[in-house]
Structures are given as structure tokens and as C-alpha cells.
Amino acid sequence: MDTFAARGYNNASLAEIAERAGVTQAGVLHYFRSKALLLTSVLELRDRTDIEQLGAERPRGLAFLRHLVDTARRNAEREGIVRLYAVLSAESVTDDHPAQPYFRDRYTGLRAFVTDALIEACGLPETDRARAHDAANAIIAVMDGLQVQWLLDPGSVDMAASTDLAVTSLLATLAPDRFGRPGA
Template sequence: MTREAGGARVRRPPAERRAEILRTAMETFAERGYQSASLAEIADRVGLTQAGVLHYFSSKAGLLTGVLDLRDSTDIEELGSERPRGLAFLRHLVETTRRNAGREGIVRLYTVLAAESVTAEHPAQRWFRDRYQGLLALVAEALDDARALGEVAADVDSGTTSRVIVATMDGLQLQWLLEPGSVDMAEATEVAIVRLIGRDLPPAARH
């Protein structure tokens, strides 16, 4: 429940309250990391007790899972119902980095939690491992498609190239977070991909 002007207490719909907790947890984890953030801090930010937060999420780890699922759903929505193939998918990656420049909170959350997840028994370790495996598979498949379509040379190694592309994107995000004006993530990502595959990418779709 929250207070409106005059002190009246108003009960928030469960879905609305749950969404508020997730947004607040996302911001808190992005600022402080999972290990340093506490349920008490998140509860205080949304005007609840710890028990109140645990009414919606069974544990701090469960809250983290909800935050990661929320972040993941954003990327899925951007991808749309039909995934682009070949070089069009690599163009999609470039445009994703361009959009990320307008959502620092999500980028910071991902970067902080990804770094933390390499520690022993971190609750997000499996999520990040699965996500990297899935992303690498998507990029490698796009390169295989591009090779089959004659868009890139037959000797482009999809496995190694996909790893370099993903590592480049992650590294650029870190540089951008540390010094936002120092790098154009989209431009640098495109330059790296073009150098790796030896072909220009198709132009971005106009909306």
C-alpha cells in the first residue's frame, strides 16, 4: 500500500506493485551489484517491508531472476517475431548497440551482473552462461547463413568470429559506461564486424 495526499492509504494492484519492485531492483542491482544490494534497501525504496517484497518474490535470488527475465524480454521484443538472417542479423546487432546508448540503466545492470556472475555460486551464473551460449549460437548461425547466401567468403570461421563479435560488443559497453563520450558503440561495432567478415553490412531498415 502507498500513501496519497492527505495520508490516505491506497492498495496498489499486485501486478503494478510487482512491476515497481522489479524496476527498483533493476536500478539497485545496476548501481550496487547483486552482492552489495540488500532486500532491505530495495524494500525501503518501494515503501515496503522486507516481508512485503518477499510476498511477491520468494527470495533475493528470485528477485534477481525476475530482473534478468525482464531485461531479456526487452531484447526479445526488439527482435520481433521473425529473426533476420545472414548479414541482416549482424546489422540488427549494430542497431541494438545504438539503442543501448539510450538505456544506460539496462546496460549497467547487464555489465555489473555479468562480471559478478563469474564468482562461485552466484545465482545468475547459469543465466549468463546460457545467454552467452545462446547469443554465440545466433551469431554463428547468422554467419553460416551469410556464407551459404554468398554474402561472406567461405573461409570465415563462424565459431571464432562470433566470439570476437560478442566480446567486442561487451568491451565497448564497458568503455561507454566508464566514459560515455569516448566511444560510439554502434559505429565501433560495425567497424569491427566489417573488418572481421570483409564485407559491408546492409543498411539499417527505416521505420
């Protein structure tokens, strides 16, 4: 994780990864047939760790949206994982990057979870799914953008407070009768 986070996929060497892990390069390749498989395994480990923190069942509706704020708060305590995600997600937009399918699938799944949570929390009809989908994109974009800003200048960015403001504002916009008008 540390090597990919510090150097990105293309500049991370298997030799450095092996040295940090205390094994030979052949040892790394014994467990992970390729550097690309190692990368996807690291990303999957990151996700499993986050999922385990949720407990037996994923929260839904407003509880899931609050979980996103809690995730932003936890991320402020794990710079390496945040850096890994920020670097590799940006790198994955390049041609033939091995993490591109992972990030594409991750965004698709996360967008669906956030969309469903917004619909449930706001009591929106299915006909408003497109609005909820757009709001989900905005929440995810805010969270990802905050991570980059925080990595560059941690003292000037409160990821949890900013995420909470974005979620709260979008809830008030989507369901003013339940959550009040923004700024009111």
C-alpha cells in the same frame, strides 16, 4: 534494476529494493521467494524487453548482425540496463553466484545465434563453423567490452560505430568475395 546495477548483487539490499519499489521487504519476498530469484527475474525482464523489440520473428543472417549494431545504438540510450548487465555478468564469474547459470546460458545461446548469422550471411559451408564460432566470440567480446568502456567514459566511445566496424571487418575476413577485403 537500478539497485542491482548500482551496487551489484552482493551489495544490493532487499530493504533498498523494497523501498525503491514502494513495498515492504516482506512484499518483495512474497513475489520473489529470494533475492536470487528477484535477480534472475530482473535479467529475464531485460531479455524479454529486447526480444519484444525484435517483433514477431528474430532476424537471420545479415539482418541479425545489423540488429546487433542497432542494439549497441539503443544501449547508448539506456545506461541503467547496460550497467546492470556489465556489473552482473562480471560478478557472475564468482563461485556460487546466482546469475552464473543465466549468463552461461545466455552466452551459449547468443554465440549460437551469431554463429548461425555469420554462416548464413557469408554463405559458409558447415566445415567453417569453427571459424564462424570464433568470429561470434569476437563480436560478443567487442560488444561487452565497449559497454564497459562506454560506462566509464561515454563521450569517447561510439558503441554502434565500433560494433559495426567489428562486424563489417569479420564479414570481410570470413567472406572476402561477398564483403570485400578489410581496409580495401
